[in-house]
Amino acid sequence: MPRKKSPQSDRYHHGNLRAALLVTARQLLEENGVSALNLREIARRVGVTAPSAYHHFSGLEAIATALAELGFEELAQQMEAAPTNEKGRLMPSGLAYIAFARSNPALYRLMFGERFAAKFVDSDSLKMLRLRAYERVKSGLEKRVSTESIAPGALFLWSLIHGLALLTIDGQLRHEADPEAMIISVLRLAGTGLPPS
Amino acid sequence: MPRKKSPQSDRYHHGNLRAALLVTARQLLEENGVSALNLREIARRVGVTAPSAYHHFSGLEAIATALAELGFEELAQQMEAAPTNEKGRLMPSGLAYIAFARSNPALYRLMFGERFAAKFVDSDSLKMLRLRAYERVKSGLEKRVSTESIAPGALFLWSLIHGLALLTIDGQLRHEADPEAMIISVLRLAGTGLPPS
DNA sequence: TGTACATCAGTGAACGCGCGTTCACTGATGTAC
DNA sequence: TGTACATCAGTGAACGCGCGTTCACTGATGTAC
Numbered sequence: 001m002p003r004k005k006s007p008q009s010d011r012y013h014h015g016n017l018r019a020a021l022l023v024t025a026r027q028l029l030e031e032n033g034v035s036a037l038n039l040r041e042i043a044r045r046v047g048v049t050a051p052s053a054y055h056h057f058s059g060l061e062a063i064a065t066a067l068a069e070l071g072f073e074e075l076a077q078q079m080e081a082a083p084t085n086e087k088g089r090l091m092p093s094g095l096a097y098i099a100f101a102r103s104n105p106a107l108y109r110l111m112f113g114e115r116f117a118a119k120f121v122d123s124d125s126l127k128m129l130r131l132r133a134y135e136r137v138k139s140g141l142e143k144r145v146s147t148e149s150i151a152p153g154a155l156f157l158w159s160l161i162h163g164l165a166l167l168t169i170d171g172q173l174r175h176e177a178d179p180e181a182m183i184i185s186v187l188r189l190a191g192t193g194l195p196p197s
Numbered sequence: 198m199p200r201k202k203s204p205q206s207d208r209y210h211h212g213n214l215r216a217a218l219l220v221t222a223r224q225l226l227e228e229n230g231v232s233a234l235n236l237r238e239i240a241r242r243v244g245v246t247a248p249s250a251y252h253h254f255s256g257l258e259a260i261a262t263a264l265a266e267l268g269f270e271e272l273a274q275q276m277e278a279a280p281t282n283e284k285g286r287l288m289p290s291g292l293a294y295i296a297f298a299r300s301n302p303a304l305y306r307l308m309f310g311e312r313f314a315a316k317f318v319d320s321d322s323l324k325m326l327r328l329r330a331y332e333r334v335k336s337g338l339e340k341r342v343s344t345e346s347i348a349p350g351a352l353f354l355w356s357l358i359h360g361l362a363l364l365t366i367d368g369q370l371r372h373e374a375d376p377e378a379m380i381i382s383v384l385r386l387a388g389t390g391l392p393p394s
Numbered sequence: 395t396g397t398a399c400a401t402c403a404g405t406g407a408a409c410g411c412g413c414g415t416t417c418a419c420t421g422a423t424g425t426a427c
Numbered sequence: 428t429g430t431a432c433a434t435c436a437g438t439g440a441a442c443g444c445g446c447g448t449t450c451a452c453t454g455a456t457g458t459a460c
Contacts, residue, residue, distance in 0.1 A: 012455055013403055033311050035232070039447065051448075052404050060447070109311055114230050114303070117367045144391060152382035153391055155361070155369070159383060160353070163360025170314045172352070185349035186356060193390025194341060194350055210422060210436055237413065248415075249437050257414070398460090405453070411446085420438075427431090 018056040020046050022070065025063050029106045034113060037064060064115065065126065071111045072129035075100050079136045090140040094161050094187045097133075101165035108165060134158060160190055215253040217243050219267065222260050226303045231310060234261060262323065265313055268304045269326035272297050276333045287337040291358050291384045294330075298362035305362060331355060357387055 014020060024045045029037050039060040043050040057063050078100050082092035101108040110116075120127050138154040145153050164186055173179040211217065221242045226234050236257040240247040254260050275297050279289035298305040307313075308327075317324050335351040342350050361383055370376040 012405090012453090015403095017403075035311065038445085040445075049405055050446095051406085051450090054448080055403055106311070112363065112367065113310075114232065114306055120368065141391070152379060152386065155364070155379065156357070156383045156386040156391070159360035159364055160357045161360065162364060163356035163358065163362075164352070166309065166363070167352070167356055167359060170309065171317065182349060182352065186353045189349065189353040189390065191390050193386065193388050194338070194353070208422085212436095214436075235413070236415090246438055247413095248417090248439085251415080252436055396460100398458105400458085401456085403453105403455085405451105407450090407452105409447105409449075413444085413446095414442105416442075417440090418438105419440105420436105422436085423434085425431105425433085427429100 014046075014048060014052075017046070017048065017052065021053055021056060021063065022066060025067055026070075026107065029067065029110060030104065033106050034110050034115075037110075039063065064110065065119070065123070067107065068111045068116055069125060069129055071104065071107045072126070072133060074104075075111075076129065076132045076136060079133065088140055088144070090144075090157070090190075091184075091187060093136060093140060094157075094190075095183070097161050098165055098168065098183055098187075102168060105169040108169065112162070112166075137161070157190060160187070211243075211245060211249075214243070214245065214249065218250055218253060218260065219263060222264055223267075223304065226264065226307065227301065230303050231307050231312075234307075236260065261307065261312065262316070262320070264304065265308045266322060266326055268301065268308045269323070269330060271301075272308075273326070273329045273333060276330065285337055285341070287341075287354070287387075288381075288384060290333060290337060291354075291387075292380070294358050295362055295365065295380055295384075298366060302366040305366060309359070309363075334358070354387060358384070 021042055025037065025042045028042055028045065037060070039053055040050045042063070043053055053063070057066070075097065078096045079093045082089060082096040085092055116123075116126060120130060134154065137157050138150060141150055141153045141157070164183065167173075168179070168183070173182055176182050218239055222234065222239045225239055225242065234257070236250055237247045239260070240250055250260070254263070272294065275293045276290045279286060279293040282289055313320075313323060317327060331351065334354050335347060338347055338350045338354070361380065364370075365376070365380070370379055373379050
């Protein structure tokens with residue numbers, strides 16, 4: 001009877017190394033932050049030598065890119081999976097967005113970090129994935145504002161939600177009694193705006 | 198006649214090394230990004246050996262912290278220097294904020310990056326400087342909303358402006374014909390909100 | 395069912411690199427007398 | 428005005444480190460016959 005694939009087996013061939021590297025890389029990322037992401041430690045944790053990773057990725061940068069892609073995919077999925085409430089799906093999508101960032105703070109930082117700012121210009125898949133998240137924000141707007149207001153409206157929403165996500169990750173809600181309530185209050189202001197003096 | 202202090206002199210004693218290190222560090226930061234900030238290269242550019250920096254800073258981290266402090270100070274100053282217009286000073290302050298981020302993208306990223314997210318918990322000066330920027334956002338609100346709405350209102354504004362700053366830095370306005378106009382449109386939505394469906 | 399062999403996912407040793415930091419030192423500066 | 432000396436901002440050599448990546452290899456796997 002051939003050995004069933006057990007995760008921590010000592011087989012010479014890992015069997016699923018690519019996936020294992022990504023899972024472990026993601027853990028390492030969340031544990032120690034973007035700057036701690038490094039190929040040797042990932043391999044070490046998986047229980048494999050560093051060069052073996054090169055059979056699955058062209059290098060560390062490719063692993064980081066794969067993680068970012070994975071992140072954008074998950075983010076888009078979770079926004080799409082958010083329910084529609086009586087007022088539409090803007091608020092549920094927004095909450096899903098913030099929830100993703102709070103559950104995956106380091107990954108979120110990686111996705112929007114300096115490292116990829118330049119890459120969005122030329123990497124197609126990354127650009128498209130990011131666009132997909134943006135479109136999601138935008139789509140809720142279409143029946144709500146005039147056509148020429150969609151672009152600023154979408155950027156307005158994305159800015160608000162992106163900023164709130166990052167400030168939350170940074171610990172800005174640390175001393176808040178009820179962080180969720182605060183998040184909802186803030187997002188609600190997107191609809192009403194601040195009353196003029 | 199004693200040599201006047203000329204910037205690039207070959208004196209044994211530099212005379213103003215601390216300041217020179219910071220200026221150069223800031224240039225390096227903006228040129229090559231947060232991850233490229235490194236002590237040896239800073240010293241090299243100043244024309245001094247690396248260990249000499251230790252007479253002025255406890256290490257690289259101290260230089261980074263000094264840069265972030267400097268950034269928060271400048272940001273607060275530029276917001277405070279913004280004019281008051283007929284509707285108050287929220288919009289001018291917001292524009293000054295975005296302008297700072299656009300002029301100092303890497304510094305802005307450093308200020309709000311992962312590196313200091315933890316540090317804000319214990320570093321007093323950094324925490325206070327960041328608070329000062331936040332207070333500035335908040336102060337414009339006081340005559341505008343009820344007391345209990347100040348906290349969410351301020352977080353709303355800060356999120357919006359922080360997110361917009363970062364997305365702008367990331368190149369989100371790259372294909373915009375008139376970036377300034379877009380920025381103003383987005384910030385204006387903070388007052389009106391998105392009209393409900 | 396058994397064997398030869400191609401494939402390729404792993405290993406282990408090694409490389410060069412540039413970093414942050416330490417150390418004992420030396421040269422310049424300015425102050426006390 | 429001149430000299431001795433303390434101070435301290437610089438130097439230069441060296442350290443250990445861990446990284447990403449390369450290379451020639453070897454072991455396991457599965458397929459063709």
